[in-house]
Amino acid sequence: MSQPNALAAPFTLPNGSVIKNRICKSAMSETMGDEDGGPKPELAKLYGAWADGGLGLCITGNVMIDARALGEPGNVVIEDERHLPQLKAWASAATRNGMQCWVQLNHPGKQxxxxxxxxxxxxxxxxxRKDMQAMFATPRALRDEEVLDIIARFANAARIVKAAGFSGVQIHGAHGYLVSQFLSPHHNQRQDQWGGSAGNRRRFVLAVLKAMREQVGPDFPIGIKLNSADFQRGGFTETESLDTIRALAEAGIDCIEISGGTYEAPEMAGLKESTRQREAYFLDFAEQARKLVSVPLIVTGGFRSFAGMQQAVASGAVDLVGLARLLAVETDAPRRLLAGQDPAQKISLRRTGLRMIDDSGMVEISWYADQMKRIARGEAPDPGISTRWLMAKTMVKLMFAGRGRPQRLRAR
Incomplete structure (x- = not known):
């Protein structure tokens, strides 16, 4: 007899929420916010396409909690309820056919x-690092009252997400953004309650989780995307990550998505060939985490085949498999996987040949964001789009965004 399709089995979170299958769309930055930070109608069309494609769980691209702190031009921002009608329309499309949709909340910090x-x-x-300083400024250290304000902003945004009708929220604690910066001994060299020891560096993310829980209650899922490691000298290590996972589990996190890397040290750095052969880049780490906690785990990064995904779930190492770039070029890939078939599309890294840009990961973000915009317009994805042309367009957009939208948002 053939092995049952582990991807097709429903999964129940500790709080009772049911995810209809084990396939998760991980966050990708769509950059489909309007000039006031509200979600454009195209987001509802995009997420409706994914909901129609068979996904169990869909996690949005990073939604910012502060209009003064954007990660890319076109971010959606949730600071108050001014965009609640648009958010409700997005949530309605993103939760049809029984798909759960969680909003990923983020603050970029220095990144x-x-x-x-x-x-x-x-x-x-x-x-x-020196070769990236032309693109990224040296940040100012946060004051204590600003740290507390950011924690409150995360919590308030989670409250609004729930009111809009989304299924849950995810804290972006990976890839070098602010939560990740607090966890890293390289980026966080404070000597107050927010730094100076691993326990103090964890204080920020635990405070964010606690404040969110107070706003949304016990039954609304709160997950986190967390680095297994930063792959950066003096940065967040696997040992510290495992300790953080244990602390988050004790604090009541509902799900942990494991990833890795930062703009300065992308996730592919330092991966062994044996890891690549298993497809999932962070599966070995997930197996270590599974020995420590029972909290649901998602691994994102590297999955290419039905067999690789099936084995990851069937082994018990992870509860859901995370896909991202594939779903920007093949929205109905989950249907093939649920039928026991491989995806139709093959994913490869997008490069311009310009090392500073390629190392930052910005070209990947921009290229896949462009594919998502095509889907949102009702067009088919186009894997042949030139990365250099797209990067030039993005740089022009960034130049004009810096002169316009953020200043208008700050002026409110």
Whole structure:
């Protein structure tokens, strides 16, 4: 007898929420916010396409909690309820056919291109590596009252997400953004309650989780995307990540998505060939985490085949498999996987040949964002789009965004 399709089995979270299958769309930045930070109608069309494609769980691209702190031009921002009708329309499309949709909430910290915001902030005033300083400014260290304000903003945004009708929220604690910066001894060199020891560096993310829970209650899922490691000298290590996972589990997190890397050290760095052969880049780490906690786990990164995904779930190492770039070029890939078939599309890294840009990961973000915009317009994805042409268009957009939208938002 053939092995049952593990991807097709429903999964029940500890709080009772049911995800209809084990396939999760991980976050990709869509950059479909309007000039006031509201979600454009195209987002509902895009997420409706994914809902029609068979996904069990869909996690949105990073939604910012502060209009003064954008990660890319076109971010959606949730600061108050002014955009609640648009958010409700997005949520309605994104939860049809029984798909759960969680909003990923984020603050970029220092990881925002020059010119986009008036300034960048971080736990400490640590610059980027030298070859990236032309694109990213040295941040200002956050004051204690600003840290508390950011925690409150995460919680308030989660409240609004629930009111809009989404299924849950995810804290973006990976890939070098602010939560990740607080966890990293490289980026966080504070000597107050928010730094100086691994326990103090974890205090920020635990405070965000606690504040969110107070706003949304016990039955609304709160997940987190967390680095297994930063792959950066002096950064967040696997040991510290496992300790953080244990602390988050004890604090009542509902799901942990495992990833890795930052703009300065992308996730592909340091991966062994044996890891690549298993498809999922972080599956070995997930197996370590599984020995420590029972909290549901998602691994994102590297999955290519039905067999690889099937084995990851059937082994018990993970509860859901995370897909991202594939779903920007093949929205109905889940239907093939649920039928036991491989995806029709093959995914490869998108490069311009310009190392500074390629190392930052910005070209990947822009290229796949362009594919998602095509889907949102009702067009088919186009894998043949030139990465250099798209990067030039993005840089022009960034230049004009820095002169316009953020300043208008700050002026409210």
């Amino acid at each position: 925002s291109p020059k010119g986009l915001n008036a300034e960048t902030v971080s736990p400490s005033a640590i610059p980027f």
